[in-house]
Amino acid sequence: MTATETITVTLWRGKDEGRYETYVVPRNESQTVLDIVTHIQREIDPTLSYRFACRVGVCGSCAMTVNGRPRWTCRTHVSKVVEDGKLEIGPLANLPVIKDLATDMTRFFERWQQAKGVFEPTTTRADAIAAVLPSDPQRQKADAGIECINCGVCWSACDTVRWNPDYLGPAALNRAWTLQNDSRDGAQTDRIAAVSAKGGCQACHTHQSCEQHCPQGLNPTASIAGLKRMSLQAYLRGELE
Amino acid sequence: MSFRLYVLQRATALILVPLIAVHLIVIFYATAKGISAASILARTRGSFGWGAFYSVFVIAAALHGAIGVRNVVAEWGPDQLKRNARLLSLILWVTGLGLAGLGLRAVYAVVVA
Numbered sequence: 001m002t003a004t005e006t007i008t009v010t011l012w013r014g015k016d017e018g019r020y021e022t023y024v025v026p027r028n029e030s031q032t033v034l035d036i037v038t039h040i041q042r043e044i045d046p047t048l049s050y051r052f053a054c055r056v057g058v059c060g061s062c063a064m065t066v067n068g069r070p071r072w073t074c075r076t077h078v079s080k081v082v083e084d085g086k087l088e089i090g091p092l093a094n095l096p097v098i099k100d101l102a103t104d105m106t107r108f109f110e111r112w113q114q115a116k117g118v119f120e121p122t123t124t125r126a127d128a129i130a131a132v133l134p135s136d137p138q139r140q141k142a143d144a145g146i147e148c149i150n151c152g153v154c155w156s157a158c159d160t161v162r163w164n165p166d167y168l169g170p171a172a173l174n175r176a177w178t179l180q181n182d183s184r185d186g187a188q189t190d191r192i193a194a195v196s197a198k199g200g201c202q203a204c205h206t207h208q209s210c211e212q213h214c215p216q217g218l219n220p221t222a223s224i225a226g227l228k229r230m231s232l233q234a235y236l237r238g239e240l241e
Numbered sequence: 242m243s244f245r246l247y248v249l250q251r252a253t254a255l256i257l258v259p260l261i262a263v264h265l266i267v268i269f270y271a272t273a274k275g276i277s278a279a280s281i282l283a284r285t286r287g288s289f290g291w292g293a294f295y296s297v298f299v300i301a302a303a304l305h306g307a308i309g310v311r312n313v314v315a316e317w318g319p320d321q322l323k324r325n326a327r328l329l330s331l332i333l334w335v336t337g338l339g340l341a342g343l344g345l346r347a348v349y350a351v352v353v354a
Contacts, residue, residue, distance in 0.1 A: 163316035165323065202247035231244060240244055 007078065009036055011048070012090040015097045020088060033066050033073035033081065037089060037101065050101035057215065060149030063156070064101050065090040070156035072215040092156040108155050111168045116194045117175035120187035130184045142181035145174045145223050147216045154210035154220055166199025170210035170220035173201055177223035180230060189239065196231035196240055204228070242315065246308050253305035260298045285351045292352040299344030307337030 005027040010020040023040050034052055041048040052062035057075040064073050066081050067088050078087065095103035123130065132139055154170035155161050161169050168176075176195045179185050195201050201224045210220040234240050271281060285291045311333040315323055322328060 160316075196244040198243065200244070202242060202244055232248065235244055235248055 007036070007082070007085070007087060009040070009087045009089060011037070011040060011088075011101070012097075013048075013100055015099060018097070018100075020090070027078070031078045033064070033071065033076045033078060033087070033089060034062050036078060036087065037064075037073065048101070049099040058149065060151035063092055063151040063153045063215075065093060065156065070153040070213055072151055072153065075215060092152050094156050094158070094161045095152065103152075105152055108152050108169065108171070109150075111172040112150075112175060114194065115168045115172040115176045115200075116187055116191040117172055117179065118187075119179060119182065120185055122184060122186035132183060136183075138181045138183060141226065142178045145178045145218055145220070148174060148218060149216060151215065153213050153215055157209040157213040159207050159209060160203055160205050164199060164203050167203050168195065168199055168201075170204075170224065173204070173227055174210075174218065174220040174223040177226050180227065189234075192227075192231055192234045193240060195227050196234070201227040201231060242308075242312055246311075250305055250308040253301040253308075256297065256301045257305060260294070260301070263294070264298065282351060286353075288352060292348060295348045295352070296345065299348060300341060303337050303340035303344060306340055307333050310336045 006024050007027045009023050009025055011023060012018055013021045023044055025036050025039050025044075028035070034055065037048070037050050038052075041050065050062075050064070052074060053059040054061075055074045057072055060072070062073045063070055065071075065088075066073065066076060067083050067086070069081075070092055071081070073089075081087070089101065091097045091101050091103045095105060095108065098104050134140075134143075148171055150171060152171070154174075158167075158170055160167050173195060176191055180188055180191060204221070204224045206221055206225070208219075208221045211218070211222070214220065231240065311329055314332055315329055
């Protein structure tokens with residue numbers, strides 16, 4: 001690859017109202033989408049707003065819409081996503097835009113609280129450490145969902161989030177599912193009521209866009225299906241109103 | 242959608258699956274044999290079995306369809322409608338009672354009248 005090779009990128013500028021603007025960026029080997037955005041901000045237009053921190057796929061802050069699909073831009077190589085030499089980069093969908101590529105993720109995180117995505121301990125530091133075997137089937141269900149980095153890609157990809165303003169969303173429900181399978185947690189009755197209230201797990205259409213797009217390879221749809229089964233059992237026991 | 246409606250829609254789906262199978266098989270059987278409306282009516286009139294079968298069918302279908310229509314409006318309707326819980330309930334009841342009324346009237350016509 002020669003140093004003079006370039007790529008033409010269109011990038012969202014503005015808030016919810018705005019337009020895609022065109023930039024020409026030098027092409028480099030192993031270049032990521034985040035590298036492109038950073039180049040534009042540092043070399044072409046310093047007023048460009050976007051969000052990133054770790055650059056290595058850990059922090060979950062750099063998710064954007066790339067050629068129509070939500071992706072973690074720091075771990076997305078340009079060569080893998082460029083279509084007919086074109087690259088269109090926009091903010092995540094289903095969230096209000098603060099400016100350019102930065103979205104207001106308040107609603108996304110509020111849903112985590114609403115789904116009671118917080119561990120409620122049943123012991124204190126004075127007690128012995130709980131013995132949890134990695135081979136325990138319940139623990140394995142939890143382990144399957146715990147690597148979420150809160151990037152918002154699943155929220156952005158989800159049709160139900162787009163259609164249903166009350167929906168808790170894949171990430172918050174996936175988090176709730178991991179806690180429902182945590183033997184040390186003491187809030188499971190409250191949490192199952194929270195995830196089967198209006199906009200809860202039952203609203204999921206099983207389109208599996210969250211699974212398709214999750215950069216961590218998680219399957220929130222499976223977690224939500226687990227919550228549906230758990231909620232149904234609670235409903236039949238008369239524990240849900 | 243409340244969890245109660247979610248459960249009710251799945252329960253009615255479970256009921257409907259075998260009933261639809263019987264319904265379709267009987268339709269194919271009856272039309273393949275070329276039997277007349279009069280001979281069908283002769284079998285259904287006064288039949289407790291067919292009356293019960295289609296009464297359950299109609300009620301399950303009315304509940305299932307009404308919850309579905311309510312959800313379609315709640316997700317795809319205009320924003321003012323999505324947020325209006327009373328209007329969504331009204332859509333549920335009007336659709337459900339409408340479908341049940343039309344269906345039960347038909348059951349009455351082929352079984353009793």
